[in-house]
Amino acid sequence: MSTKTITVVRDLLATNKEAAAxxxxxxxxxxxxxxxxxxxxxxxxxxxxxxxxDRFRGRFRMAVIEGDIETERDAERIRRKGIPAxxxxxxxxxxxxxxxxxxxxxxxPADIDFLFIENVGNLVCPASYxxxxxxxxxxLSAPEGxxxxxxxxxxxxxxxxxxxxxxxxxxYVPFDPARxxxxxxxxxxxxxxxxxxxxRGEGLDRLAEFLAEALDRQRSRRA
Amino acid sequence: MSTKTITVVRDLLATNKEAAAxxxxxxxxxxxxxxxxxxxxxxxxxxxxxxxxDRFRGRFRMAVIEGDIETERDAERIRRKGIPAxxxxxxxxxxxxxxxxxxxxxxxPADIDFLFIENVGNLVCPASYxxxxxxxxxxLSAPEGxxxxxxxxxxxxxxxxxxxxxxxxxxYVPFDPARxxxxxxxxxxxxxxxxxxxxRGEGLDRLAEFLAEALDRQRSRRA
Numbered sequence: 244m245s246t247k248t249i250t251v252v253r254d255l256l257a258t259n260k261e262a263a264a265x266x267x268x269x270x271x272x273x274x275x276x277x278x279x280x281x282x283x284x285x286x287x288x289x290x291x292x293x294x295x296x297d298r299f300r301g302r303f304r305m306a307v308i309e310g311d312i313e314t315e316r317d318a319e320r321i322r323r324k325g326i327p328a329x330x331x332x333x334x335x336x337x338x339x340x341x342x343x344x345x346x347x348x349x350x351x352p353a354d355i356d357f358l359f360i361e362n363v364g365n366l367v368c369p370a371s372y373x374x375x376x377x378x379x380x381x382x383l384s385a386p387e388g389x390x391x392x393x394x395x396x397x398x399x400x401x402x403x404x405x406x407x408x409x410x411x412x413x414x415y416v417p418f419d420p421a422r423x424x425x426x427x428x429x430x431x432x433x434x435x436x437x438x439x440x441x442x443r444g445e446g447l448d449r450l451a452e453f454l455a456e457a458l459d460r461q462r463s464r465r466a
Numbered sequence: 467m468s469t470k471t472i473t474v475v476r477d478l479l480a481t482n483k484e485a486a487a488x489x490x491x492x493x494x495x496x497x498x499x500x501x502x503x504x505x506x507x508x509x510x511x512x513x514x515x516x517x518x519x520d521r522f523r524g525r526f527r528m529a530v531i532e533g534d535i536e537t538e539r540d541a542e543r544i545r546r547k548g549i550p551a552x553x554x555x556x557x558x559x560x561x562x563x564x565x566x567x568x569x570x571x572x573x574x575p576a577d578i579d580f581l582f583i584e585n586v587g588n589l590v591c592p593a594s595y596x597x598x599x600x601x602x603x604x605x606l607s608a609p610e611g612x613x614x615x616x617x618x619x620x621x622x623x624x625x626x627x628x629x630x631x632x633x634x635x636x637x638y639v640p641f642d643p644a645r646x647x648x649x650x651x652x653x654x655x656x657x658x659x660x661x662x663x664x665x666r667g668e669g670l671d672r673l674a675e676f677l678a679e680a681l682d683r684q685r686s687r688r689a
Contacts, residue, residue, distance in 0.1 A: 283506045284589050284618060285610025312590065314617050335620065337560065337590040364618070366507050367535065367560040367588050386609040386632065387508025393537050395507060395587070397558065409609060415638055 262341035266375025282382035284364030287408040294441040296324040338369040389423035485564035489598025505605035507587030510631040517664040519547040561592040612646035
């Protein structure tokens, strides 16, 4: 990569960081916990959000910003759960950037607890872009294989939590959840690991509790 | 994106195109068919190459260039099949570029039939980079979901063939192969569609035949 290219990328990331800081500040002011979900395409981000919508109903209010290259499909799925959702279509770009979130954030209702951001399905590029979230999760689905953390380290290094998804498929694929977790923990010690099957509603209690506690912590810091 | 950024990206792509043209020329001169495999992480690119190595044994000679952000794992898997393999680790970059292939191509034995290039696992960025291949396949695994072509159109638009992988998992996941194929064909009419289970060795005959015919065509054009 030429020096010129590196400078441009650095400028983009610096501009992104400023926009992200403004979003983080605004979310904290409103007492909303921002959560950024990263993964490969088809790891189950939307299905997890649908399951959390069911789990949170009557207890917490959530909203979702969906990132995709094309189509409004994921936002439509979330809206069918009665959850406010905005679709950002990047039109080719491989990741969400903070300025894209900044354009939507004003429309997010003030009385919600969680703002989930589902990034473009890509285990590489989104890891470099802070979106002003308070928590970042990387999802890894069983059929992707337990060898992925070491091959795509940045996503795991930048995350606060790892969600091993599609646990219902473990009997049918070569995937050892313990190996996946160990490999991720070698990259990022202290990473919180959750194993879920969103389709079967399994493993969601611990994740929901973790999110509730993070929200409490954020609000008590503000108080 | 600023004008400056767009210019830099265009320069990069133009430089890549030149390097790709040189590789294509060199491969054709040697009578080698170059095949670029694109997909999300964990869609089964390496497993497909292992299965093709078994299928081709005694009939065709192949070599593999592996692209990953980190680790030599995939090249090691291919070498265990007795196939020459080179690992390119991009150290963070989300795709292979032609100049990376250019650095390795001199080491590829002259007497092989197929040079497979397994790109970095990413359904977005690799689609923009010509690596000098003659054929490009995009892989989509059943657990990723049949809604992916419209959400990641560039990869499907740029491909010559679509390989629906992990067909053995279809009974366990919400995936309609016909819907996935129809959606991909709406983006790229004429796309060749193959359905395989590399683990079970199913669906490989048609794919192997397609590759053999493409090799014949390339060599007869050269003669």
